[in-house]
Amino acid sequence: MKKIILTLVMSMMPALGLAASAGYPLDSIDLDPSDKASLQRGAALFQNTCSGCHSTKFQRYERVADDLGIPHDLMMDNLVFTDAKIGNLMENSIREQDAKKWFGAAPPDLTMVARVRGADWLYTYLRTFYEDPKRPWGMNNKVFPDVGMPHVLLELQGMQIDTCGKDDDPSSIDPLTGEKMCGLQVDPDRKGSMTPAEYDQAMYDLVNFLGYSAEPMKMERQRIGIYVMLFLLVFFIFAYLLKKEYWRDVH
Numbered sequence: 001m002k003k004i005i006l007t008l009v010m011s012m013m014p015a016l017g018l019a020a021s022a023g024y025p026l027d028s029i030d031l032d033p034s035d036k037a038s039l040q041r042g043a044a045l046f047q048n049t050c051s052g053c054h055s056t057k058f059q060r061y062e063r064v065a066d067d068l069g070i071p072h073d074l075m076m077d078n079l080v081f082t083d084a085k086i087g088n089l090m091e092n093s094i095r096e097q098d099a100k101k102w103f104g105a106a107p108p109d110l111t112m113v114a115r116v117r118g119a120d121w122l123y124t125y126l127r128t129f130y131e132d133p134k135r136p137w138g139m140n141n142k143v144f145p146d147v148g149m150p151h152v153l154l155e156l157q158g159m160q161i162d163t164c165g166k167d168d169d170p171s172s173i174d175p176l177t178g179e180k181m182c183g184l185q186v187d188p189d190r191k192g193s194m195t196p197a198e199y200d201q202a203m204y205d206l207v208n209f210l211g212y213s214a215e216p217m218k219m220e221r222q223r224i225g226i227y228v229m230l231f232l233l234v235f236f237i238f239a240y241l242l243k244k245e246y247w248r249d250v251h
């Protein structure tokens, strides 16, 4: 028994470790796999900005197109940038050795990342890149300190600065409470093409898509689950009647 418990705890360790956020509080979101418009926007953003480095190679273009209601020709024209065919797996074109050299780490496959890291972690990760001159790209990340990935969405979000870092800056003091305001803010001089609210929505869509990618069967599973429950309910009525019938003779 002890062994079983130990094995169970051990098998949960990696998940617990990976879910860690370096102490930074995670913003929580509820994914909605039934929101096809959001999933489509997320897929477009992923293919345009992430798929150059990251594969989602346990998934096929065709399956994604069908699940998300994207016609095959639109998918091929707008969302497939390699010479892949619609039936191919969603691989990337970057070579692992090159990537290791450029970024210090190879970009991992992201098919299952929403289950490994969790939606909240991803949502927070994509929104907490900030300026840090000590890092090679001049950027760091709050939930993944010293991350090797550059902030590829910088143009959309704008450059965030950590207001906590500047002790002598009077603008980082809350005029009402006199306390130091901490947190990330987009530098007014280096704004992105999106407002913070638009950027949050775009990141929600992106994480929604990664959530779908990690479990494409989710909607189907829930639908079948309802039928199974209904079946069990009907079956219970008959089983109960049968039981009554058998026990009539016993009593």
Ligand code: HEC
Pocket: 046, 049, 050, 051, 052, 053, 054, 099, 103, 105, 106, 107, 108, 110, 113, 116, 117, 122, 125, 126, 146, 147, 148, 149, 150, 152, 153, 206
């Ligand atoms: C220029 C190449 C590049 C692009 C483009 C890129 N990434 Fe990355 N990404 C990386 C590298 C390299 C790592 C590994 C970082 C490390 O381990 O330090 C990484 C790591 C990650 C991780 C952490 C995975 C884990 O569990 O450790 C996530 C999540 C991620 N990227 C999401 C994205 C998303 C979403 C996009 C598109 C908006 C994107 N990346 C675009 C290079 C890239």
